[in-house]
Amino acid sequence: xxxxxxxxxxxxxxxxxxxxxxxxxxxxxxxxxxxxxxxxxxxxxxxxxxxxxxxxxxxxxxxxxxxxxxxxxxxxxxxxxxxxxxxxxxxxxxxxxxxxxxxxxxxxxxxxxxxxxxxxxxxxxxxxxxxxxxxxxxxxxxxxxxxxxxxxxxxxxxxxxxxxxxxxxxxxxxxxxxxxxxxxxxxxxxxxxxxxxxxxxxxxxxxxxxxxxxxxxxxxxxxxxxxxxxxxxxxxxxxxxxxxxxxxxxxxxxxxxxxxxxxxxxxxxxxxxxxxxxxxxxxxxxxxxxxxxxxxxxxxxxxxxxxxxxxxxxxx
Amino acid sequence: xxxxxxxxxxxxxxxxxxxxxxxxxxxxxxxxxxxxxxxxxxxxxxxxxxxxxxxxxxxxxxxxxxxxxxxxxxxxxxxxxxxxxxxxxxxxxxxxxxxxxxxxxxxxxxxxxxxxxxxxxxxxxxxxxxxxxxxxxxxxxxxxxxxxxxxxxxxxxxxxxxxxxxxxxxxxxxxxxxxxxxxxxxxxxxxxxxxxxxxxxxxxxxxxxxxxxxxxxxxxxxxxxxxxxxxxxxxxxxxxxxxxxxxxxxxxxxxxxxxxxxxxxxxxxxxxxxxxxxxxxxx
Amino acid sequence: xxxxxxxxxxxxxxxxxxxxxxxxxxxxxxxxxxxxxxxxxxxxxxxxxxxxxxxxxxxxxxxxxxxxxxxxxxxxxxxxxxxxxxxxxxxxxxxxxxxxxxxxxxxxxxxxxxxxxxxxxxxxxxxxxxxxxxxxxxxxxxxxxxxxxxxxxxxxxxxxxxxxxxxxxxxxxxxxxxxxxxxxxxxxxxxxxxxxxxxxxxxxxxxxxxxxxxxxxxxxxxxxxxxxxxxxxxxxxxxxxxxxxxxxxxxxxxxxxxxxxxxxxxxxxxxxxxxxxxxxxxxxxx
Numbered sequence: 059x060x061x062x063x064x065x066x067x068x069x070x071x072x073x074x075x076x077x078x079x080x081x082x083x084x085x086x087x088x089x090x091x092x093x094x095x096x097x098x099x100x101x102x103x104x105x106x107x108x109x110x111x112x113x114x115x116x117x118x119x120x121x122x123x124x125x126x127x128x129x130x131x132x133x134x135x136x137x138x139x140x141x142x143x144x145x146x147x148x149x150x151x152x153x154x155x156x157x158x159x160x161x162x163x164x165x166x167x168x169x170x171x172x173x174x175x176x177x178x179x180x181x182x183x184x185x186x187x188x189x190x191x192x193x194x195x196x197x198x199x200x201x202x203x204x205x206x207x208x209x210x211x212x213x214x215x216x217x218x219x220x221x222x223x224x225x226x227x228x229x230x231x232x233x234x235x236x237x238x239x240x241x242x243x244x245x246x247x248x249x250x251x252x253x254x255x256x257x258x259x260x261x262x263x264x265x266x267x268x269x270x271x272x273x274x275x276x277x278x279x280x281x282x283x284x285x286x287x288x289x290x291x292x293x294x295x296x297x298x299x300x301x302x303x304x305x306x307x308x309x310x311x312x313x314x315x316x317x318x319x320x321x322x323x324x325x326x327x328x329x330x331x332x333x334x335x336x337x338x339x340x341x342x343x344x345x346x347x348x349x350x351x352x353x354x355x356x357x358x359x360x361x362x363x364x365x366x367x368x369x370x371x372x373x374x
Numbered sequence: 375x376x377x378x379x380x381x382x383x384x385x386x387x388x389x390x391x392x393x394x395x396x397x398x399x400x401x402x403x404x405x406x407x408x409x410x411x412x413x414x415x416x417x418x419x420x421x422x423x424x425x426x427x428x429x430x431x432x433x434x435x436x437x438x439x440x441x442x443x444x445x446x447x448x449x450x451x452x453x454x455x456x457x458x459x460x461x462x463x464x465x466x467x468x469x470x471x472x473x474x475x476x477x478x479x480x481x482x483x484x485x486x487x488x489x490x491x492x493x494x495x496x497x498x499x500x501x502x503x504x505x506x507x508x509x510x511x512x513x514x515x516x517x518x519x520x521x522x523x524x525x526x527x528x529x530x531x532x533x534x535x536x537x538x539x540x541x542x543x544x545x546x547x548x549x550x551x552x553x554x555x556x557x558x559x560x561x562x563x564x565x566x567x568x569x570x571x572x573x574x575x576x577x578x579x580x581x582x583x584x585x586x587x588x589x590x591x592x593x594x595x596x597x598x599x600x601x602x603x604x605x606x607x608x609x610x611x612x613x614x615x616x617x618x619x620x621x622x623x624x625x626x627x628x629x630x631x632x633x634x635x636x637x638x639x640x641x642x643x644x645x646x647x648x649x650x651x652x653x654x655x656x657x
Numbered sequence: 658x659x660x661x662x663x664x665x666x667x668x669x670x671x672x673x674x675x676x677x678x679x680x681x682x683x684x685x686x687x688x689x690x691x692x693x694x695x696x697x698x699x700x701x702x703x704x705x706x707x708x709x710x711x712x713x714x715x716x717x718x719x720x721x722x723x724x725x726x727x728x729x730x731x732x733x734x735x736x737x738x739x740x741x742x743x744x745x746x747x748x749x750x751x752x753x754x755x756x757x758x759x760x761x762x763x764x765x766x767x768x769x770x771x772x773x774x775x776x777x778x779x780x781x782x783x784x785x786x787x788x789x790x791x792x793x794x795x796x797x798x799x800x801x802x803x804x805x806x807x808x809x810x811x812x813x814x815x816x817x818x819x820x821x822x823x824x825x826x827x828x829x830x831x832x833x834x835x836x837x838x839x840x841x842x843x844x845x846x847x848x849x850x851x852x853x854x855x856x857x858x859x860x861x862x863x864x865x866x867x868x869x870x871x872x873x874x875x876x877x878x879x880x881x882x883x884x885x886x887x888x889x890x891x892x893x894x895x896x897x898x899x900x901x902x903x904x905x906x907x908x909x910x911x912x913x914x915x916x917x918x919x920x921x922x923x924x925x926x927x928x929x930x931x932x933x934x935x936x937x938x939x940x941x942x943x
Contacts, residue, residue, distance in 0.1 A: 094851035095822070210714075239713035240878055244922035266851060269881075269925030310856035313881030313923075319904070320886070322863060323856040329821045330851075547769040548779075551829075554726050555783030555836065556756035565782065569773050 060085050060228050060260040061106070064120035068101050068284075071113050073334040076101055076284045080359075083228065083260045088251075090275030090292060091264045092307070096330050098284040099264050103230050106262075107146055108136040124227045141171040145221035149233040151213035155205040161216055162201035165189070165223070172224030188219040193249060211242035215249065222253055229254075230262045235270065247274050268307060268314075272296055277367075280304045283341045284333045286359070290368030300362055300370035302346050340372070348374065391645020394638035401635060405454035414448035416605035424621055440610075440624055441617060444603075450631055452605035457587045457635060460521055464586040465579050468525045472532025473575060477563060479533065480540025491537070494530040502527045502585070503592050510598045517606070520599035524589045531578050539571045573650035577643055584639030591632050607632050672872055673702040673725070673759070673840055674744065678734035680720050680896075694720040696896040698734070702840070707866070707873040709887035709904070711880065711919070717896040718876045719764075722842050725874070726761050727752070738840075753786065760833035764845040766825035770817040776803070776828055777813045783835045802831040806861060823854035827861065834865070840872045847882060859886060880923050884908050892916050 061083040068076035076098040083089045093099045105116040106123065108131065121128040124143035126135060140146075148154045156164060165185040170176055176184070182201075189197035192215040205213060214234060221229055231250065235243035251274060254261050265271055271278050272292055279289035280303065288301040299305040306326035308314055317323065328345045331337060337344070339354040346353070352373050362368040387395055408414065420435075420443040427438040427446070437446040479490040497505065509523035543549060543566065552562045593599030594608025602613060607628040614624035680695040695717040702708050710718045723729045725736050727747055737744045738758055747755055760783075763769035770779055777799035784790060784798055800813055806827040817825055826846060833841055843862070847855040859882065865871055877883050883890055884904055891901040892915065900913040911917045 094853065240880075240922040240924075241713060241918055243924065247924065267924065268852070269923065272925035274924075307852055310853045311881065312856070312859065312885035317885075319884065320863060322860045323885070325856040325860060326853040329823060329854070546771075547763050547765055548771040550728060551761070551763055551769050551832070552782065554728060554756065554761050555832065556752045556786040557782070558786075561786070565774075566771055570771070 059083070059122075060087075061123045061262075062120060063106075063122075064118060066102065066105065066116060066118040066121060068098070068105055068110070068114060068116045070334055074284070074336075075114075075333045076105075076116075079286055081279055081286065081289070083262060085227070085260055086254070086258045087277065088254065088261045088263055088275045090271035090278040091262060091281060092266065092268055092271050092278060093264075093281035094266060094307075094330055096283075096333055097281040098333050099281050100232055103146065103232050103262070103264065106230060107140060107144065141168070142224045143227045144230070145224065145226040145228075146230040146232065147214070147217045147221050147234050149236050151210060151217045151237070152205060154217055155213055157205050159204075160201065161189075161203050161205070161208075165201070165216065165220055168220040168223040184223070185219075188223055189216070191222070191253075192216070192219045193245075194219075209242075210238050211246060214238065214242075214246055218246075218249065218253070222257070222259075225257060226259055228260045228262070230264070232264045233266070234263070236265070236267075243270070250274070268296060268311060280307070283331050283337075285341060285371060287342065287371045288369065289359075290362070290366070290370075294368060300368070301342075301372045302348060302374075303342050304370075306345075342372075387642050387645035388649055389645050391642045391649075394641030394645070397634060397638040398642065401454050401638075402458060404451055405458055408451050409448075409455070414445065414451060416444060416449040416452040417603055418445070418448075419443045420445070424617070424624075427623065437627060438623065440614065446624070446627060449605040449610060450607075450627060453607045453610060453628060453631060454635075456600070456604070456606045457590065457632075460517075460524075460590050461583045461586045464521060464525045464528055464590075465582045468528030468582065469532055469575065469579055471525075472529040473536050473568075473571070475529070476533040476536025476571075477540055477567070480537040481544065481559065481563060481567075487537070490533065494533050497527065497530045503589060506589055506593055507596070507598060510593060515598045515601075517600045517604065520590060520593045523593070524586050527589065528582050528586055531582060532575060535574045535578050536571050539574060540567055543567045543570055573646075577647040577650060580639055580643035580646055584636040584643070587639070588632065588636050669703040669706070670739070671701045671744075672704045672739045673874075674737045675700045675721075675725065676735055676737070678721070678724060678736065679732045680717070680724060680729065681732040693896045695724070695731075698898060700891060700898075700901070702872055702874060703888075704839070704872055705866070705870050706889065707875050707887040709875045709877055709883040709890040710893060711877060711883055711890055712893035712899075713878060713919075715895060716893040718893055719844060720896075721893075722761065722844050722874070722876055725842060726759065727755060756783070756838070757787070757836050758838055759840040759842065760836060760838040761842040761844060762826075762829050762833050762846045765849050766822055766829055767817075767849070769829055770825055772817055774816075775813075776815050776817070776820075779817070780828060780831045780835060783832060787836070798835065799831075802834050803828070805834060805865070806831045821854075822850050823857055826850060826854075826858055830858075830861065830865070834869075839870075840874065842874045842876070844876045845878070846875075847877070847879065855882070862886070880908060880920060892919070 059082050063082065064080050066076065066079040067074060079102060091099050101114070104110050108128065110116060118129060124139065126139060131139065162182070162185060165188065166181045169181045169184045185201060186197045189200060194200050194212065194215055208216065235246050238246060247270065250261060253259070263271065263274055275292050277290065278292045278295050279286045280301065281287065282303045288295060288299065288304045295304060296308055299308055303326070306324070309324040310326065312323055326345055331341060331344065340357045343349055343353045357371045357373060359369040359371050360373070362370060420439060422435065422439050423443045424441055425435050425439040427436065430436065435445055435447070437450065440446055440449065475490050479487040505527055506523040509526060510519050513519040513522060549562055549566050552566050590599055591608030591611070594606045595612045597612060600606035600609040602609060610628040611625060618625050675698055678695055678698040682692045682694055684690045684692055698721060700708065710721065712718045724731050736747045738747050738750065738755070740758070777796045780799040780802050781790065781795040784795070790798070796813060800810060803809060803812060808824060808827050808831070812820060812824065820828065847858055850858060862873070866873060875883070875887055887904050889902065890904045890907050892899040892907065892913065894915050900907055900911065900916045907916060908920065911920060
């Protein structure tokens, strides 16, 4: 296991937000995380990278990444992890790059962070190699560019180059293509897949777009309001969702519903419960179309079949 | 009634600002209510010259008398009235002019913007007190002209804030949405842009108040503002200068009043800035 | 080219026609480069139908919307709108008349509502350009339109930041409906919303179109939504029209390489990859 997390809970100002997340990522695997805004998926990423802001605290029974115990990691361990075995790319590449520094400065910074003691000249050569790796033409000229001279897709490629500079074992991609055009999105997703195949790193791909997850991930976990409500093989989960929330998400997509054009789509009523709000029983109960008295009890993850790793947080 | 109190609390700027706010409210009460209740006159001359303060609220010259035998307490109270009143007039007038010019510059841009902003730069390139002295020198000394001078000096801060807010606001989608629903430029300015300029303008107004009071006092001290026998803190300071060694309290008291007022306005202004600037923090 | 071949033209009444519309921006500087945001655009929109305009950023689709809304001046060409008296060039129409016929819903539901105004004020603001209304009347009108988009009294006095993204987009739609327009320009109205909320807004827009007989120009980059929602589609790339036709034709049988590329980029299995065959839809260039 590259990453294993047991019972991760995150509190915001003492109020529970993320509630008992248990999941793992195996080497070379792509784990897709699907959820709407405010379901806590970004907060989990921040916790994994040790970047939670003040007032937000994480606790867990176990949290281990790349054979490092994250619960006991000190500042030095974290720094070594972040620039080394773990890397993260963000939704908006433009704001993740420093607008005042050239690509060369920023890329070399990542390279030197990963390989201390490297000479400036070989760092530059390494930067060129990385740009080439992420499919940027005329790498030499691009090194001199400032971020505002780059397109969104180009900037995201450079973020990826910075992330892979240290040959990470685990990359967390938080909505990496949401700000990009569809054709560029397709290219970036393909690039991530190539890098994963070549280096054998594991990837956590967070997206609100089931299509993206379906295309890239091996396993998927669906998050709703701070909990994982369903997890399993991507194909199975999307083809026959067990949890009513997953079912609603899949059906809400016009291309997938199989409904005739211009007909009303099936929707999930209401809106997401604020993540810090307490709900008695199942957190999806108030939006669910099928409820009974059992829903008033807190739901635990159940296996769909004895020999499957498919799980759902619903008793039906 | 409860709503009124609630509104009163919402006006409190929070943190250190609350202390400043309370000081200002008590100064206001003192300046405008005390003369109605007590028999106070800043001009009445008594036989007791340079009487020491009794520090006893029940005996008459609480804070003593000055070199002409005038009641110091009365003069300070009337001084508060004078300073706060002038501050209000100065800020109100410079706010209206400044906001108007800022909107014009921000909306129309081009040569009008250039003209207004160069004028503003001109006003800002000299230390404000020097500029005030220049203006008073041109207009002639006196409290009225001092007020005009300080008002002119107060304008740039509002122009700059409102202009930059306006330019930002005009880029916003909701302004475009307002144009797209047929609103005229004037209506957009009035109902979309102006309300969003209010918070920074309030902050500037609070800080402008303290600057205005300080400048009026400085002009008074230099003999370019209020003329004797008007009870004005700056002028009182100047009058008491010869007695600074023998009767230091005569200088300390008006000085402390100026300090307290300016400090309070600055506290309120800073607190308001913290509270209003992160835009929707506590609407 | 004959008007019959324009995208969107059909047997039904044309309510909006765009002819040879061009927009050139000059980049800042004395010898600033000219940048063609829109090049020779032609289209016609039929009453009660939905024309989708598809393209990536920089394709000129938002420029087109702003030109049709007269928020910018075209460099060449014209936009005409059907009034009772017949087709009229919008350049000659006073703003009051134009915006009674045509309204726009903006992309970002967060940026398009003034954060310091209450919802009733936002929704009823367009009406104040047409008649003098008291505060009570404004609130009544606002409530009416809010109810039309599935909101109610609870939101009337709220500020925008108290609402969810979906609710804000409903407020945007309510504001656009307030002048009782016939044509709505929807500029990526779904792209900032969560998937399940997108479906709610699509349903709302479909209901409104059926009940009020609205005509939509739907700007989008999401081909799956376009296929479900639109009657005709126009594909744009860097300011040029690339392909247009009925949605089925264009998306099942794309004739242009770029359309095919767009379709292939849709992630997952939302749209079956089209077979490469000759299509009946019209191709603008090569």
